[in-house]
Amino acid sequence: MPAIHKPLFHRHQWSALLASRSKFGGKMNDIRIGIIGSGGMASRHAQHFSRTDGxxxxxxxxxxxxxxPALANKHGIDYLPTYREILKRDDIDAIAICTYNDTHSEIALAALDANKHVFTEYPAARNIDEAQQLLSRIDHSSRVLRVGHNEVLSPSHRALKRQTAQTGNLITALFTRLTPGRGQRPEILFNxxxxxxxALFFVYNIYPLVDCFGPATWVEAAAHYENLRDDSTYDSFANSVTVGFENGGIGQWNWAGGIEISDAEEYRRIVMTDGTLINRGDGWHLSTKSSEHDLPAAEPSDVTIQTQFLKDIHNGNWQTDARTAINAALIGLVAERSIEENRRVPLSELLQ
Structure with missing residues (x-):
């Protein structure tokens, strides 16, 4: 049996303590959550969840x-050596997945099977089969799946989504980002x-367009990796992805990272039949033949991604965001297939 490190304070075992939780502060309705992972993201989420009422x-x-164990001791809670151990716990209602990308969907599917609510960092999945399995759970699951895309809470993104609904049909959306080789980044990222x-670890650049224009019907991609090694690590990259959206129009993303450039640069344009949306790094603007004006930002909100997860659990209405997150991840996953096979890949070939 694997070792379990217990703090001195065994809150989940003492019935007297549970009674006091109910009597003092109404804590019996709290969602009891476990964190899977212990890196920087896990530490941040542990801090946020521990400070979030509910x-x-x-x-x-x-x-x-x-x-x-260090993270568990910091919060005075239990440490378990594997995620399967935490899923066996009857005193845990929800889990937050803060592991490497290649385990997100594996753990999410196991957690849903264990009747736990799931919060996971993006991307939602690392392979097409598990992405399909997650999509199939959305309409039938009694438990929530929330992927940690903050765009749903961003006043800028909400203003963009509102404006795209009023500016005709999409013609093309263009995104380019160049990033230098210096600075801090997790070594595991370039693996x-x-x-x-x-296209998968930059899924947060893809998510906004999927949220505005729907899923892709086909994906075509190309990539170059500088000094690609047998262990699948590399020093720098270029990745280009083009998609056709289900609702019409084309999207294109270009990334180059770890390259010789002094500062990061980004280019974002959304060309629609009744205007072009432009972001020069200072928010979105609507440009037409006669004028250009700033988009008024949506009303700011004090909702965090943690409190949104809590609202999902209590009130539902999370399914649309979950589909968007999985469909955004699928673009990156199908792009990988397109690169391997050197062809345009219709999603109808892969999705059932």
């Missing part, structure tokens, strides 16, 4: 026998087998 942080599950191609 959640109670119960346990950390992590393979790392140094950072896992194809674990993190996926750039």
């Amino acid at each position: 959640f109670e942080l119960i346990a950390i599950a992590a393979r790392n026998i140094e950072t896992g 194809i087998s674990i993190s996926g191609p750039p």
